[in-house]
Amino acid sequence: MSSQSKSAGSSVNQQLVYAHGLAAVVMLFVSITFGIIASTELLWPDLGGGSPWLSWGRLRYDHTQGILFGWLGNAFLAFLYHAVPVLTGRSVTSARLGQWLFGLWNFVIVVPGWMLVLAGFSQPLEWAEFPLVIDAFVVLALLLMAVQFLPPFFARGIEDLYVSSWYIIGGLIFTLFAYPMGNFVPELVPGARGAAFSGLWIHDAVGLFVTPLALAIIYFVIPAASRRPIYSHFLSMLGFWLLFFLYPLNGTHHYVFSVIPMSAQIGAITASALLGVDVILVVANLLLSLRGSGWFPRDLPLRFVSTATVFYLLVSIQGSVQAQMSVNQAVHFSDWVIGHSHLAMLGFATFAAAGGIGHAWQRIPWARYNHRAMDWSYWLLFAGLAAMFINLTIAGVVEARLWQSNAPWLDSVRAVRPFWIGRTHSSLLIVAGFIAFFMGLTTGPKGAGLAAVEETVGLDAIDEISPRLSASHEVHGAAS
Amino acid sequence: MNEQRPPRALRMSYLVASIAGVGFFAMSVLLLGVWPGQVLEEQTRVMSPEHPLGLSASERRGREIYSREGCAYCHTQQVRYLHSDMERFGAPTLAWETRFDYPHLWGTRRIGPDLARESGSHPADWHFVHFYAPRSVVADSVMPAYSAMFDGSPDRPKQDARDLVAYLETLGRDRELAGSEGEAHARANCNCDKDEMSQMAFHAPELNANPHKTRRTGSPPALVTGSESRGKDLYARNCASCHGPQGRADGPGAAGLHPPPTNLAEHYYRYDRLSIVLTNGIAGTAMPAWRDFSIADRSALATFVRTLYVPQPEPTLPQNLLDLGARVYKENCAQCHGSTGAGDGTAVSELRIAPSNFRTGRPTLGETLRVLRNGIDGTQMAPWGADTNGRLSEAELSAVAYYVRSLLVVQSSD
Numbered sequence A: 001m002s003s004q005s006k007s008a009g010s011s012v013n014q015q016l017v018y019a020h021g022l023a024a025v026v027m028l029f030v031s032i033t034f035g036i037i038a039s040t041e042l043l044w045p046d047l048g049g050g051s052p053w054l055s056w057g058r059l060r061y062d063h064t065q066g067i068l069f070g071w072l073g074n075a076f077l078a079f080l081y082h083a084v085p086v087l088t089g090r091s092v093t094s095a096r097l098g099q100w101l102f103g104l105w106n107f108v109i110v111v112p113g114w115m116l117v118l119a120g121f122s123q124p125l126e127w128a129e130f131p132l133v134i135d136a137f138v139v140l141a142l143l144l145m146a147v148q149f150l151p152p153f154f155a156r157g158i159e160d161l162y163v164s165s166w167y168i169i170g171g172l173i174f175t176l177f178a179y180p181m182g183n184f185v186p187e188l189v190p191g192a193r194g195a196a197f198s199g200l201w202i203h204d205a206v207g208l209f210v211t212p213l214a215l216a217i218i219y220f221v222i223p224a225a226s227r228r229p230i231y232s233h234f235l236s237m238l239g240f241w242l243l244f245f246l247y248p249l250n251g252t253h254h255y256v257f258s259v260i261p262m263s264a265q266i267g268a269i270t271a272s273a274l275l276g277v278d279v280i281l282v283v284a285n286l287l288l289s290l291r292g293s294g295w296f297p298r299d300l301p302l303r304f305v306s307t308a309t310v311f312y313l314l315v316s317i318q319g320s321v322q323a324q325m326s327v328n329q330a331v332h333f334s335d336w337v338i339g340h341s342h343l344a345m346l347g348f349a350t351f352a353a354a355g356g357i358g359h360a361w362q363r364i365p366w367a368r369y370n371h372r373a374m375d376w377s378y379w380l381l382f383a384g385l386a387a388m389f390i391n392l393t394i395a396g397v398v399e400a401r402l403w404q405s406n407a408p409w410l411d412s413v414r415a416v417r418p419f420w421i422g423r424t425h426s427s428l429l430i431v432a433g434f435i436a437f438f439m440g441l442t443t444g445p446k447g448a449g450l451a452a453v454e455e456t457v458g459l460d461a462i463d464e465i466s467p468r469l470s471a472s473h474e475v476h477g478a479a480s
Numbered sequence B: 001m002n003e004q005r006p007p008r009a010l011r012m013s014y015l016v017a018s019i020a021g022v023g024f025f026a027m028s029v030l031l032l033g034v035w036p037g038q039v040l041e042e043q044t045r046v047m048s049p050e051h052p053l054g055l056s057a058s059e060r061r062g063r064e065i066y067s068r069e070g071c072a073y074c075h076t077q078q079v080r081y082l083h084s085d086m087e088r089f090g091a092p093t094l095a096w097e098t099r100f101d102y103p104h105l106w107g108t109r110r111i112g113p114d115l116a117r118e119s120g121s122h123p124a125d126w127h128f129v130h131f132y133a134p135r136s137v138v139a140d141s142v143m144p145a146y147s148a149m150f151d152g153s154p155d156r157p158k159q160d161a162r163d164l165v166a167y168l169e170t171l172g173r174d175r176e177l178a179g180s181e182g183e184a185h186a187r188a189n190c191n192c193d194k195d196e197m198s199q200m201a202f203h204a205p206e207l208n209a210n211p212h213k214t215r216r217t218g219s220p221p222a223l224v225t226g227s228e229s230r231g232k233d234l235y236a237r238n239c240a241s242c243h244g245p246q247g248r249a250d251g252p253g254a255a256g257l258h259p260p261p262t263n264l265a266e267h268y269y270r271y272d273r274l275s276i277v278l279t280n281g282i283a284g285t286a287m288p289a290w291r292d293f294s295i296a297d298r299s300a301l302a303t304f305v306r307t308l309y310v311p312q313p314e315p316t317l318p319q320n321l322l323d324l325g326a327r328v329y330k331e332n333c334a335q336c337h338g339s340t341g342a343g344d345g346t347a348v349s350e351l352r353i354a355p356s357n358f359r360t361g362r363p364t365l366g367e368t369l370r371v372l373r374n375g376i377d378g379t380q381m382a383p384w385g386a387d388t389n390g391r392l393s394e395a396e397l398s399a400v401a402y403y404v405r406s407l408l409v410v411q412s413s414d
Helices: A014-041 A056-088 A095-119 A132-154 A163-183 A191-226 A233-255 A262-289 A300-323 A325-331 A335-362 A371-404 A409-415 A417-442 A448-456 A467-471 B008-047 B057-068 B083-089 B124-132 B159-168 B173-190 B196-200 B228-238 B271-280 B295-308 B319-332 B365-374 B394-405
Strands: B267-269 B361-363
Touching: A014 A056, A014 A095, A014 A335, A014 A417, A056 A095, A056 A132, A056 A163, A056 A191, A056 A335, A095 A132, A132 A163, A163 A191, A163 A233, A163 B008, A191 A233, A191 A262, A191 A300, A191 A335, A191 B008, A233 A262, A233 B008, A262 A300, A262 B008, A300 A325, A300 A335, A300 A371, A325 A371, A335 A371, A335 A417, A335 A448, A371 A409, A371 A417, A371 B083, A409 A417, B008 B173, B057 B159, B124 B159, B228 B295, B267 B271, B267 B295, B271 B295, B319 B394, B361 B365, B365 B394
Parallel strands: none
Antiparallel strands: B267 B361
């Protein structure tokens, strides 16, 4: 294809990597702006002056939809345009389709979705707040993504696939199944019955879209950037299948102690505990693969993904624990859960996405790259996330205790104010971290990404490598 | 680790696993979506009262507003099968109660309280002022203001605000209307005698346990002298928004309330009266109940409220004036306020807001005359003055004012 860069010695469409990478960061800024205004409104509720467009509920919808579609969606697409050709040795289906998909994703889904929500057209369903018209385009986009990225894998026969490929295939296909369940079914099936489906999607959005693609990045970047194969291909695959078996069975844990039949609740709670065990397996495999790279590798994309791995472990174990009835009855509905979701989306998913974008970006020969800014970004985000997580977790415990006592409701609102102040301030660090990330991608000399790779991991890592092959010790030579 | 390409058997297993993967997803939908759905549908069928009300057009519009504003992200509509939830909010939510919820609004976060049992908890004027400017009635609230649903003041709600309040009045309504008969029907058909958790739905102390919900009767605890400084603090945080910092009914929330908050500087109250007011609220008015406050806190509040009263010199009254007052009272006031002034006249059952009890509390003379001249907005207490509809002459007016003030029964403990 004409638009592809030859210099990386691959069929990677660098323009699309670049476009989605930049779009991801721009969308990210908009999304966190929604979040920051919403969090500030909990401190000064009259900040929005009563304007419906700045009303807390609508900003809250746009914050999470923006993170899901605008930031993570674009970041995953950027990564896929890099990784799929590398993994398969084939280019994606069509560059033209890529341009359409870019336009569809950003200018038909995310931007209009935001506007419609602010104008008062939305659904009150978690992770499904964009209105139904937008949902129809999301399904279309998911279909087009399947057309764009899946054929290269199947051209080769599935038995040869590296684990990242499995996660990509699984993520794209299962999201296509799960999405309508969360977005359409509750509109047709009322009340408690609809909630059962909604619960499934709340978990599937994270479990079948975000997690597989984030893990695809992690499994890809670790061997590619560290030049060491994955510890065990067998464990990788075991982890993969267990994840896909267990994730969908978790959904009902969002409605523990509800009228939904107890056996379904207990099933979901059990699956949640097993999921924690499986994640330990996955993460052990990943951390063993990272042996020798240190906790804070010099290569920043690698550092981002290795930290994402640790966050993944923490958030999953937390999830398994808080699904258990004794914990759930206390912390459910509280800020504890908001802390959990930030550990998942801002910790695990965002660190993986940042690593994925960074890794692909370094390998665009004409892109700018600023190692120092990236380094700052890492530490600022790390500190910001830690501050936010700690504040929200304490707030959740305070709320839980007051709700279980007979204190007036409002006491719980008053008591968490200091932690809400802390949370809002933590966003300063996070914004600074993302500004640094943006600078990491847009300042510095052109081609500095490759130079940084050379300096941190060594020159041979610049060559296109297939992690699958590195796992089976058939490392490509420089001539590939 | 040196792994070679997976052996053939393993490769085949991928195919099997792929099929199994799709199977597992389907299974999750069946096990956690479709099957529970069928159980819930069956429960709805057998446990629902025969003619649940459903939603009117206005209530449905209100529901859409609730949806678009993200109310469900601060308020759940689902009382869990847990004692902590039952004590705060009331009976756990049954499947049939959600049968008209397209889509459900259960929510997964509580910044504000659960609203599954909101109907009847507050009157419309409270809701309007609360939506217009939440902090003008609940000083420490973090709820957003929805002033765009009004024409510049809480007294002028647009259709949106009316619809929203209409919708809130449906939350828990069907269960309330089904009454004890409905509960018995549901319980008999629940087929869950052995299931401890399902049984909880029928054993809540109250269907609606909202501590702010007013009630007409209820046994208040005896309040004693409490800590004045604690009372002052509680008053500033919870009461001043309506009653004003000095109790002069000039708080920011006062303007939109009908009846307006009582001017506490102009009223003397016995402890037992304050106990009733703080425990039961004043039904039909925006004055909430405060059952979530401990007895000690309610005592502290009562003590502080009594300090807000500014006593005025009491003139001694000529007997003939009191006689005139008694006559006027008997003819015009007793059917509502009761022959002894206990607020228990024959017409009481027809009144939305109960008439004042003159034996347990007393307004100043100025306040009494003001009420007689102007009536009380939002209640059936009409104006009686000569200039309004000429029902009572100026002399009769002041005579009856003196008379009602003489009805106070001072308790030795006070």
